[in-house]
Amino acid sequence: xxxxxxxxxxxxxxxxxxxxxxxxxxxxxxxxxxxxxxxxxxxxxxxxxxxxxxxxxxxxxxxxxxxxxxxxxxxxxxxxxxxxxxxxxxxxxxxxxxxxxxxxxxxxxxxx
Numbered sequence: 704x705x706x707x708x709x710x711x712x713x714x715x716x717x718x719x720x721x722x723x724x725x726x727x728x729x730x731x732x733x734x735x736x737x738x739x740x741x742x743x744x745x746x747x748x749x750x751x752x753x754x755x756x757x758x759x760x761x762x763x764x765x766x767x768x769x770x771x772x773x774x775x776x777x778x779x780x781x782x783x784x785x786x787x788x789x790x791x792x793x794x795x796x797x798x799x800x801x802x803x804x805x806x807x808x809x810x811x812x813x814x815x
Contacts, residue, residue, distance in 0.1 A: 743777045751808045758805065762787060762798040771799060778811050779803045 750756040761779055763770035764787070779801035789796045 739773050740776050743773060747777060747803070747808060751805050756805065758802060760800060760802045762800045764789075765797050765799065771801075774801050777803065778807055780807075 747759070750759055759779075760782060761774050762785060763774060780803070781799065782802035783800040785798050785800050786795045787798050788794075
């Protein structure tokens with residue numbers, strides 16, 4: 704089985720079981736936001752066009768506005784606040800929650 708099929712199976716299984724999926728990347732990768740934005744576009748394309756997702760939700764730590772900017776470029780809008788247990792920090796961290804729905808994604812895609 705190739706990587707694409709493994710990813711698809713993982714996402715489909717998570718959707719069936721209503722699990723959260725997290726896209727994580729190393730801190731030094733934040734310096735390469737164009738690369739992260741393009742990777743994000745591909746994830747959105749896969750989720751909305753192939754998996755037919757209706758809505759995606761993401762979050763970013765308050766002290767990491769660069770991640771917020773990447774999500775904003777992808778079309779995500781504020782959807783609340785929350786907390787995430789950060790394994791690397793060893794504490795629970797406050798975060799912004801953002802969301803993007805299928806209709807907004809499709810409209811943005813048609814306009815680009």
